[in-house]
Amino acid sequence: MPIRHAIFHQLDKQPDGNPAILHARDSELPATDAVEALQADLNDSYNAKQGKVWGFFHGESGAYPFSGWLKQYLDEKQDFTGFTRVSVEHLQKLIEEINLSTGGHVLFSHYQQGLTEYLMIAVLQQVQTVGLDDDLNVVVSRYLDTNNFSCAARINLSEWRNNPNSKQYISIVKGKTGRKSSDYFRDFIGCQEGVDGPGETRTLLKAFTEYVEKEDLPEESAREKTHALLDYATTQTKLGQPLHLQELSEVLDEDRPQAFYDHIRNRDYGLSPEIPADKRVLNQFRRFTGRAEGLSISFEAHLLGSNVTYDAGTGSLTIKNLPTQLKDQLKRRVTESGELQ
Structure with a gap:
């Protein structure tokens, strides 16, 4: 996972009503194994988060200036440090406007995964812990908590630049500390919701159930296809990738790779070719099965x-x-x- 650029800035905001103080770094982080490990841990935690918002940029304006600054950086009209500095100053302003009591260490990371480029922005907290040194002395150390965060976004830069009609190149974690926290960060990014991830996932599972019924598949075959769908979806969510309907159709039936895809298109479910699967909805999609004395019953758990x-x-x-x-x-x-x- 090559990291092209990465930097931290700190927003020190205490719950005492005083203004947030910005401690801005004046140069990028050096490329080290520690930075790579931090990004890898953060990606794993981010991918595992449930209930993300998927969307796209509002038009650039005074209320939503971030996309304009990002474009200037990608067009090499602004360096990475300058881009992140003006961005974090805007974030500081929004925190003051809504009187949010929590700051943090703001990571900006431009990295590549496979052929796709991403920009991740996350507000992380530094946590103190007690441990022992090599001489068995009790010491206090600090670490960045990459598991518990409520403000983070990932922008698929390749999708944004190459597919202007896309409405799902941004994902944002829904904060657990209330809507106020989530909304300010979404406004900072300038993101509007474009795809209803849970709704699309439920529609996909409905289409799959109706496909299994239409094909009148034997119970064992239906169970195998259900497992194949869930395995594929789980793998994609772990990678932070959407479900590709064409690819899913091929996974479900190697002999007839178009069968499920054609079923979706012919029934006009209104699904996008790529779906940001919702982990919570997927977890609810299981089969209850029982057999005894000539009676065999099986149905999807969501029913x-x-x-x-x-x-x-x-x-x-x-x-x-x-x-x-x-x-x-x-x-x-x-x-x-x-x-x-």
């Missing part, structure tokens, strides 16, 4: 509470919206037995 209701008291399931083929078989059987005329 529990909607199409499938469980009564723990009586140990019974109530199923709505039965598959058409099953309803036809039941009707024929009832008709043949003379119970339905």
Whole structure:
């Protein structure tokens, strides 16, 4: 993961009502293994965060100047240090306007992963810990907490520059400290929501369920495809990458690599070719399966509470919206037995 440029600035904001103090670094961080390790740890934590906002830049304006400064930097009209300095000064201004009580160490990192370039901005906290030195003396040390952060964004620079119609080249972590914290950082980036990650993920899973029903797949085959979908989606989210529908279709059926993709297009689900999968929604998509004395039941976990209701008291399931083929078989059987005329 080559890091092209990286720098830290510090915003010292105490909860005493005094203005935030900016401690700006005047040069980039040197390229070291420690910086590489920091970025790798931060990427892993960022990818694991749930409930991100995916979007694109507002038009450049006085309210949203960040994209203009970023463009100047990429066009080599401003160096990296100067770009980050004017940006962090704007961040300082926004913190003062909303009277946010927490500052932190602001990392700007321009790095490359594969053929794709990214800019990550994260506000990290420095934490004290107690340990032992080589002589078994108790010492206090400090480290940057790359696991717990509420303000961070990643911009896919390659996507932004090469695909002007994209609406999902920015992702931002949703803060857990309240909407105020999340909104100020989103305003700093100048990001507007472009893709509903949880909604798109739910639509994709709905399309998959209907595809399995339409194909009338055997239970074992349906289970294998479900596992394949979840394995692919989990791998992509760990890498911080969206799901590619064409690629997913090939994963689901090597013999008919277009089958699932064609199903999505023919039914017009309105899905984007690339979906920023939502980890929480994926975790809910599992299959409940049971077999005993000639009875075999299997359904996706997300149907529990909607199409499938469980009564723990009586140990019974109530199923709505039965598959058409099953309803036809039941009707024929009832008709043949003379119970339905």
